Amino acid sequence: MIHRLLLATLPLLLSIPLAAQHEATQGDVDDGRRLYISNCALCHGPEGGSVPGVELGHGKFLRASNDEGLKTIILKGIAGSAMPPHTFTDFQAGTVVAYLRYMAASSTDATAVRGNAASGKAIFEGKGNCTSCHRVRGSGSRVAPELTDIGTIRRSVELQRSLLEPDAEVLPQNRYFRVTTKDGTTITGRLLNQDAFTVQLLDLKEQLVTFSRSDLTKSAFLDRSPMPSYKDKLSAPELSDLVSYLVSLKGIVYQ
Ligand code: HEC
Ligand code: HEC
Structure with missing residues (x-):
């Protein structure tokens, strides 16, 4: 009787960790990319192939067989090597792993x-x-x-x-800013600075222009690239x- 009960609940118990697993979202991949570029690319390169013998961009690792193993390497480093530990949260390490998986899925034959x-x-x-x-x-x-x-x-x-x-992808810091003044003129450029009273742009002629907010009817980032x-x-x-x-x-x- 006890045996049968155990057998019946076993699949249920096993399925819990799977159901609780966090599916990586585009947001995770973007966060992971930022962490990768600022913490890992210096040694591993943007494609993950700059450390001899290590290929981070292709989904095959010598020292890890799954995501947990990768997280451990990222958090603890590899003793006796140049691979340092990182003070990330477990969640942040997970986003870096999500980015490594994304790199592998989107890699090309170069x-x-x-x-x-x-x-x-x-x-x-x-x-x-x-x-x-x-x-x-x-x-x-x-x-x-x-x-x-x-x-x-x-x-x-x-x-x-x-x-x-x-x-397809305009990084937030690269978006153009457009203002419309009260007389109906629109000016597009890179946003250099803005506060409660003024907006400063570098316009498309490379001129620094400052506007009073009270003179503007509209101001917003552009989603599309001017390129x-x-x-x-x-x-x-x-x-x-x-x-x-x-x-x-x-x-x-x-x-
Ligand atoms: C200071 C340089 C340096 C930095 C920064 C660095 N690594 Fe490494 N990493 C290495 C070296 C060197 C190795 C190879 C160690 C060995 O196998 O002896 C390595 C190995 C690895 C491995 C194991 C590869 C495999 O095939 O098993 C992973 C995974 C890894 N790094 C991920 C990362 C990630 C992700 C980051 C950023 C969060 C990072 N590394 C930052 C130098 C670095
Ligand atoms: C009319 C102006 C314009 C021209 C001409 C132009 N670009 Fe751009 N480019 C931009 C702007 C603005 C961005 C930032 C917004 C974005 O990411 O699309 C950009 C973004 C980029 C990026 C991505 C930068 C990043 O940080 O990810 C690359 C790479 C690039 N351009 C290369 C080129 C190359 C190569 C040429 C010539 C073949 C070129 N661009 C011509 C305006 C221009």
């Missing part, structure tokens, strides 16, 4: 980066006219995010997507040259 970075640089400064908005190592415009170290914080798939579908898509403007080989160039931008190297 054909995008087999282009020629030198040709990519020529396209960036010439045909692509990227410097009319972006700045790299001191040359170009400031109206769009500086790209001098974009290769240390973005994966090649993300860079490629920025060129093909700029609207054009290059899907039909550049050929596939040109795009992969350009991505290779962006991947090579790893900050200013002092010698």
Whole structure:
């Protein structure tokens, strides 16, 4: 009798931890990405392949066989190696794991980066006219995010997507701000600062402009990217040259 009762409840007991497991949401992946970029990318690189012998971006790990194992490595580090412990909460470690899983699911065969970075640089400064908005190592415009170290914080798939579908993902800090003044003029630019009384923008001509809030009828972030898509403007080989160039931008190297 007792046996039968146990057998009957066993599957129930087993199913509880599964049901209680937290399914990773897009929000978890985004949080995990932020933690990864600021804590892990320095050593492991944006693609997860910068530590020799370790591939964090492909879902196969030498030292962990499941998510719990990965969390333990992240929290405790690996004794006797350069892999440090991290003071994350268990939940934060879980978001980093969710991001590692997302990386594996969205990894590509890296054909995008087999282009020629030198040709990519020529396209960036010439045909692509990227410097009319972006700045790299001191040359170009400031109206769009500086790209001098974009290769240390973005994966090649993300860079490629920025060129093909700029609207697919606009990072909160990269959104443009638009104000409408009482006389009906609209001005778009990067938001530099705002407080209860004023709004400061760097407009598309790289001029610093300050508005009194009392002179504005509207002010809001734009969801869409002002960046054009290059899907039909550049050929596939040109795009992969350009991505290779962006991947090579790893900050200013002092010698
Ligand atoms: C200071 C450099 C450094 C930082 C920062 C760092 N790691 Fe590591 N990590 C390493 C090294 C080196 C190894 C290889 C250790 C070994 O196997 O001997 C490693 C190994 C790992 C492993 C085991 C890989 C496997 O195949 O089993 C995982 C998982 C990992 N790191 C994840 C992370 C995550 C996630 C972060 C950020 C939260 C991070 N690391 C931050 C240097 C670092
Ligand atoms: C009309 C201005 C404009 C032009 C021209 C332009 N961009 Fe952009 N770009 C932006 C703006 C604004 C953003 C930030 C909003 C966003 O993420 O879409 C951006 C975002 C990006 C990002 C993502 C940055 C990040 O932090 O994730 C990359 C990469 C990029 N641009 C590359 C290029 C390249 C390469 C070219 C030339 C082929 C180019 N852009 C041309 C305005 C421009």
